[in-house]
Amino acid sequence: MKFIKIDSSPSTWQPNTAYLIRDNWNDWFYWQTQFSLVYCENATKVTGIGSVKIGQNRMKPESECINDEEKQTFNKPLINNEFNTLDQEFFSLGQSENYYETLNQLPKAVKREILLGLRDVAYNLRIYEDHKLHPAMTNSVMRDISERHIFDALHKLAKGDISSDKYSFAYMFPYKDHQDKSVILDFSIQPNSVPPSNIHAIIGRNGVGKTTLFAGFIKGVINQDAIPEEFAGWLLVSEDGELFRKPDYFTSLTLLSYSPFDKFGPVGVNKIPTGIKYQYIGLMEKSKEDERLIPKSFDTLHNEFCTSMIQCLVGARKERWKTCLQTLENDPLFKEVEISKLADSNILFYDEKWKNEMHKYLNRFSSGHLVTLISITKLVEVTEDRSLTLIDEPEAHLHPPLISAYIRAVSDLMSDRNGVAIVATHSPVVLQEVRSDCAWILNRTRRYIQANRPQIDTFGENVGTLTGEVFNHEVTNTGFYKMVTDAVEKFDDFDALYNYFEEKLGAEGRALARSLLKIKKNEG
Incomplete structure (x- = not known):
């Protein structure tokens, strides 16, 4: 597999090539290990795989650096701009289950070449054992992922096992x-x-x-x-x-x-x-x-949605998000705007023009519909x-x-x-x-x-x-129950009680009134 390391999205994509696009995120204001992995099969099929962190044995903690120059050198892996396989001193880990699920959608040979080429520790647990105590592993590569998660879930997914346990x-x-x-x-x-x-x-x-x-x-x-x-x-x-x-x-x-x-x-x-x-x-x-x-602010909420939407369009999440949005279309407003079509977008990277268009789109929703859309999108991203x-x-x-x-x-x-x-x-x-x-x-x-x-x-x-099951006592002592109960104390026949409510008593209220009046009569 040919890998190309770049700083931003290329103007043209090379076929049968995996791209590592540098991410500016840093862990603990120091470690810089994160990349976005994108695979190009051909000119018309480019797949975003997700975030991956890559460490290297030569990296060392900030406390061990003697000056700023060393800090700028030893906080990141030194990866060639083009390579076929990382050397044995490297180790990598996908940062979500979606990363491995999306790799599973690629041809098996391509998936295997990518995982072997990046020396993925979830795919090959021996690599994990060799590097699990390295500071770059514990402080950055595994910052958001526990060892238990690697063994119980990510390893299974990396090997193509999608079964779930109780x-x-x-x-x-x-x-x-x-x-x-x-x-x-x-x-x-x-x-x-x-x-x-x-x-x-x-x-x-x-x-x-x-x-x-x-x-x-x-x-x-x-x-x-x-x-x-x-x-x-x-x-x-x-x-x-x-x-x-x-x-x-x-x-x-x-x-x-x-x-x-x-x-x-x-x-x-x-x-x-x-x-x-x-x-x-x-x-x-x-x-x-x-x-x-x-x-x-609304701008902040809108920006959160846009950021999350980009993640939901990556790999296996895309179909999952579309299914959730289709369920929300049981609501008339979501149905009218065909909210599920958002999942048909082909946006790989965040840009200002697209963000401004999305802000205009989101402005049409009430606050209730907006938080519903944002929250279900965020849940698809993180669950x-x-x-x-x-x-x-x-x-x-x-x-x-x-x-x-x-x-x-x-x-x-x-x-x-x-x-x-x-x-x-x-x-x-x-x-x-x-x-x-x-x-x-x-x-x-x-x-x-x-x-x-x-x-x-x-x-x-x-x-x-x-x-009634949950709030039985509260229900019977509040609202219309209380009003009907109080009215039964004043009247002895249903017609008088019904006229008291100006003939505006609903079916359940009428049934309650008849029942209470009957009890009152029997008790003399």
Whole structure:
């Protein structure tokens, strides 16, 4: 395989050639190992493979350099502008599962030549063992990837194995139940189950502990110091019947929240442990002046979408993104603009003209539709095998039909990637899209918390029935239930009560009134 190293996209592509295009990204403000890999089969077929990081034995940490000249030399691999195979002192690693999935779409001989030519450590684990302790490997090449992820997922993909494994985990609240016992929520993911078990719901009224649960997962995966352990609970993994902590259990953690009151938000890249990917998808960003959380501008949101869209057009993600957008077309506005056609674009690199056109396109959407499009696009970009996604109250910015389409798109994506999404919600419309053994109903009385599975099958159930199942006491003591109940105290016959409501009482209200009046009559 012929490889060409270049600094930017070429004006013409050579056939049967792999291009390494230098990326200006640096790790820890020092290491420069990242490239974009593009393969040209012929003049009409150019495939973006994705990001790859390449290290070299000669590289050394900044602390070992004696001057700035050495820092500018030893922070990057010295790669020939053209080569067929990297020498034995080099090692490389694709930076996402999508990288290996896209290579699997190439002819087997081409894929093998690329992986061997770049001395890929996921493809050849012996190369990994030889270089796993090198500073360029631990601080840069594997900055966002754990050893477990290489062995459990990337190696399988590099060898062409696309099968998924089942997995499970649990969360223990920092609070007890009324019997002073630990409250533990368990989550199990079975690939290819129907309905899917890759999306779970935590539902209950305000203040029952959904925010605490999210804090516990964030603490458990990225060990965020800002979250005190006694208020966060614990992420647990079961092995041989015992529960224990295992922070590296997930390959990545994504928090999706478009609340202006979000308490977590973005986390500085330098505060995330090596080997863990953390993504925040939401409305807030940190102020450059004082680190306060402030709302993002529309321009910032638009730019985030454009950056993510470029990634979703790379390799295997493209079809996955199109499938999600087609699901969103169950919403009339998305259907009208044929949103799924975005995935037919053939944009390899970001340019200002295209960005400006996309900004105009995005301006036609309401805020709810915009955050839906951005969030599903970002999720397609970052979701991988055994990745954890936390979604906070999606109903806060979506109307019910769009909620259903959105949750279905997320569920299909998680099933396809074998990831897991946990949705904290107040909405029975969300619960309607989740199987009952993947749902938890939380209740809290003072300092005691209670967690139960629904007593009915939730997937595809009537929204009214689900509302009664989850909020039974609250429903019967609020809203029209309360008004009808109070009216029954004043009137003894239905006609008088119906006239009291100026004959504007709906079917459920009329049925409730007749039932309560009958009880009142029987009780004398």
